[in-house]
Amino acid sequence: MDGKKALYYAAIAIAVLIGVGIVISVISALVTLVSTVISAAISLAVLAGIVYVAYKAGSWLLGSDDSPSMDSIGSGSSTSVDAGTSRQDRLRQQYVEGQISEAEFERRIGEELETEEIDDIDRELERER
Template sequence: MDGKKALYYGAIALAILIGISVVLSVISAIIGLVGTVISGIVSLAVLAGIVYVAYKAGSWLLGGDDAGSLDSIGSGSSSTSLDAGASRQDRLRQQYVEGQISEAEFERRIGEELETEEVDEIDRELERER
């Protein structure tokens, strides 16, 4: 084999090695990018889980009714009994939906709330007439 052929084959081998190196670098970069995206998604999912657990724990510690308990704490006597009745009914509906109370218990408690609400409404009307 003469020197020109050896040089030719050497150049081809070098070109193939450079091509393989470029392809492997691109594949490595793609795998790194995919790994970064997956890592970001997992981190966001874990963060969302932590925020959800903190929200539920705070809700549980504050009494279970997020909006109702904050409204009743902040508003004091300015909230009407209609708002309180609606809040109690919403709380009962939420307990029923979450399975904390049975259907019979839900119906019994809602009935009591409606009776209490009617009595309160009659008392308000009598008070207005005076």
């Protein structure tokens, strides 16, 4: 019986070793998968950052950046003049594209010019104070 018991225990030991090997392999595969996903996410984040910086640098170099330029920072009156001009430009664009009629364009431009004159008068009064 001693020989049979030894074979029985040896078979159990081999089965346990095979089971432990399978469990370790599965855990190793899961760890590898998780590390691959994390690595891919970090790589994509870095790539997105590089693309964003390249876009901003290109926009800045080509002058088509939407952020305010250094010239308009610090002068409050130029901002309102630029805003009035851009509203007038938008009205002109709408007229050119046929979105508004000539009469509507003239009416809105007139209102815009009146608003600008009132704003100019208000600024002058503020300066005098």
